Amino acid sequence: MSIQGRLSSVWEGTALPRFEAITSNQKTEVCVIGGGISGISIAYKMAKRGHKVTLVEAFTIGSGQTGRTTAHLTCQLEEQFVQLLKMHDLETVQAFLDAHRSAIDIIETNVFSEHIDCDFKRLDGYLFQGRNFSEAKLRKEQDAGRKSGINLDYVEKTPLLSGAVAGLRFPRQAQFNPIKYMAGLLAAMRKLDVTIFENTHVRHIENLDPETTVISTDSGYDIEAKYLVVATDSPINNRFYIHTKQFAYRTYAMAFTLEGPVADECLLWDTEDPYHYVRFVDGTLVVGCEDHRTGQDPDGDPFRNLEEWTRKNFAFVRDVKEKWSGQVFEPADQIGYIGKNPGPEKNIYITTGQSGIGMTSATIASVLIPELIEHGTHPWAAVFDPSRPPVRGLSDFVLENVNVAYQYKDWVTGSEVESLQEIPEDHGSIMREGLIAKSCVYHEKGDCFEKKSAFCTHLGAVVHWNDIEKTWDCPAHGSRFNTHGAVIEGPAIDGLSER
Template structure:
C-alpha cells in the first residue's frame, strides 16, 4: 500500500545556498570546523573575523540537515526547564543559561538589523500553555522560576489561540526568523574573509598529537591544523563517550493554510505529545507552522502517523485547508539537558565540540560559536563552566545515563531477535520494511516506479538493527540515532559508513 505524500521542505525551497566542492587534497590551516549547520557556520565566521585561517568541512551540503529544516525560534524559552534547572544546578547557573541564550538572540537581532538581512525576522512573545490539570502546577512553578531569575514574563489564564488552554507562562521579547538567508549572509562573509568550505566531505577521525590536530576524511584526505571543532550533530571525535551521553529524538513539522487572521506569538504545549504553533511568511503569504510529535529515533510508530496527527490538529483547531510543506528533524539531548560546548574531553587541549542542543539550536548555536571562539583564542568566557563537556552531575546524570543505556541494550537485543517472514517481492510501490533475503534479515524499499533497494540493516556504528521510517523513507537506528537513506547512505551520525547494499 502506498504512503501519503507531502511537498518538500519549506526552508530549503525558499533560499538556496551556494555550492562548494569536496576536499580533494591534503592541506593545512589554523582551525578546522566540522559541520555545515548554524553552529559550524557561525563558529567559522567568528574565527575568521578574528583573523584565523579557517576551513569548514561538512559531510553533505551546507544546511542540508536540521538547521535547514527547523521551526527557527530565537528564544530562551526552551520548554519547562527553568524550575528544573534551578533544582538541579542552582539559581546562578539557571540564570546564566537564560542570559547566554538571550545574548545569542541579541547577536542575531543586531546582525539582521545592521546587515539588512531579509530573513523574516519578527519579534514575538513565547508561550508555554496547558489544558491539562496535571500540568497546571508545572506551569505555575515555571513562572515562579521566571520571577526568581528576573526573566520578563507573566502567567496568563488564556492564550490568543483557538486551542483550549487553562494556563500559560509567557516569556517576553523573543523572536523568530528564517535561518537559511541569514546563514547565507554569514557564509558569504566567511568566504570573503578567506575561509574555505568543503562539502560532501565526511570526516572519519580527529586526532591530537601535541599542538597539532589531524582531521582525516573518509577517503583519506587530511587537514592539519592547530585546533579542530566538531559542530556536527554527533561529535566526530568520540573520546568523551558521547554515544552513551546523548540520545537522539525525531520531531515533525507541517506548514498549512488556514482561514482568518493568523495569531502572533510562538506557542508550545506543556503536555505530550507537544504541539508547537507559530506563523511564518512565505512568498507574501502567511502560513501556520505546526510541530511536535517528538520521539526517540527509530522507536515509535511510522513517521507518517505523526504527520497525520499534526494534520488532524491543524484541521480541528485552525480549520486548515491544505498542507503546503512538511519535514522532520533530528536533535541530540544530553543526559542533564544542558548542551556540551567546549573541549571534547579533559585530556584534549585542541579539540572542541558543540552538541546536545535539544531542539533549541538557534540561540544555542550562537552561544556555542562565541564560547568556542573565546576558548580557541584563550579568552575568558563566563559560560565555559556551565556548558563544559567534562561536567558531571549526580542528579540527574546517573539515573538518565543508566536508563538510556538500558534502552540501547534492549533495542540491540530485540532487533537481533526479531523474526521476519516478509520477502522483498511482498513490498508494494513506495513501501519499505524488514524482509528476509537468502535466510538473513535485511531491509528493502520499493520505489513508486518499482525499483527495489535492499540493504543490510546492521547499523555501521555499533551494530544495532535499523528501523524503517515510513514518513521520511529512511532507515533509523533506535540505539544512537544514526539515519540512512533508503539506499543505505548515511544522513546522520554517529555512523560514518553507509549500510551495506545487497541489491
C-alpha cells in the first residue's frame, strides 16, 4: 500500500534509490526537509552552487504528492489569464508567467546537462471549451494571454477530442516522468556529496539565533543548520499564518488503456471549474479532475464521474488501468508562496501553495530560494513572497476561511454511529464519547478496531473518514492520518492521540 492511501498511481512502479535513516547528530550548512520534487530540486541546486546540503524525508523519496502527480509541465497558471489579470496587476501576471515558462526550460536544461532519462518531451498543450464556456470567452482568454506575454492560437477543433471543440494552443509545453527525473537529480546529488536521510521524520524546529536552526527528528537525533528550507508541500514549521492563505483539495486521476497508439499526443485541459487535465503516460490516457475540499464530501463518486467524462470525450479509451487520488494546496490569490518564511527568523525558507502546477513551482523554488539565501533578492521574489497580504484574492480568502471555521461545528455534533458493531469492516466512523471527547474508529475486521482521538493535532478540527484512500483527513487545513493514526501529510506533525 502507498504511504498516501490505498490506491497507487501510475508512477509507483518506477524505482528510486533508497537511503538510510539518520543515526547520529548532524551539522550542515543547508538542511532541506521534504523529499518531493521541491526538496530534491532545491537541494540539487544548492549543492551545485557549492553548499553543503542535508535532506531529510519522513518516509521515502517521492512518497508525497510527487508520487501522485500527473506531471504536466505547462505555463497555464492554474487560473485563466482573464481571472489572473482581474486579481493582479499586469506586471505580476507577466512575471508569474515568465517564472513558470522559464521553469520548463530549466527542467529541460537539467535533463540534458545531467543526462536524465525521464521521458521528457516537448509538446503542445490545449485549453479547450468546457460546458458553459462560449467562443467569445475563449477569444477573451486569448487576448488576456497575449497581454500577459504568451501567444495562443485559436483552434476550431482541439486534437483528440470527440467532436469539434474549440481551444487555445499553448506551444512548447512539456511532460516527463517525475520519479525518473528525481532519480536523475539524486544521481547528480550523490556526486555532489549531498547527505540524504529517509524514514526520518522531523518533529521540531528551533531557531536558536540567525545563524543556527536545530531540526529535531523522531529518532532523537538533531541536525544543526545555518539555513533551513521547508519543502513539505504544506509547511510543518508554520502553524497558522500560511494555512489561512491556502486551502487543501483532494483531486482524482485515472489511467485508461487505449484501442491503439495515438499519433498526435498533446496535453489537454478544459475551462471548467474544477478543470479536467489530460495527458499520455506509457500508452495510457491519464485524466484528472473532481477536486473538492479535503475532509469534505465529494460531489458524487469522483471516479465514476471522471470515467463518464473521459468516455464521452475520448472515443479511443478502453479499460481503467489505475486510479488514485492526491492533494493540492490552492493559494488564495492563485500564486504559490516561495521565499523567506513569514516571521522573525532570518534563515528559514518555505515553498508551498503550488496547486496543480507543482512541477514548475518546485523548479522556481530551486532558483529563487538559493538566490535569496546567497543575495537576499531576485526579480521574482515579490511575486512569490509568502508574507504578501491576501488582498488580491480577498473574496476567495474570506469564503475559504469561513468554510474552515464552519468545520469546527463538529466539536458539538453527535456520533456517526452508536456502537462499534455498526461500523462496517475496512471502514471508519466518528464516535462521541461523553460531552467533550470524540474518537475516530477504524474497523479493520472481526473484533479488530483502531481507536484514536478524532481531534487533529494541528489545530484541533475533527478528522473525517476518507473511504477512497482509507485515511483520516482533516477538513480544516488538510492534514491526513493513516488507519493507525500516524500522520502522513501535514501541516500536523504528530499522529492522532491515543484514546
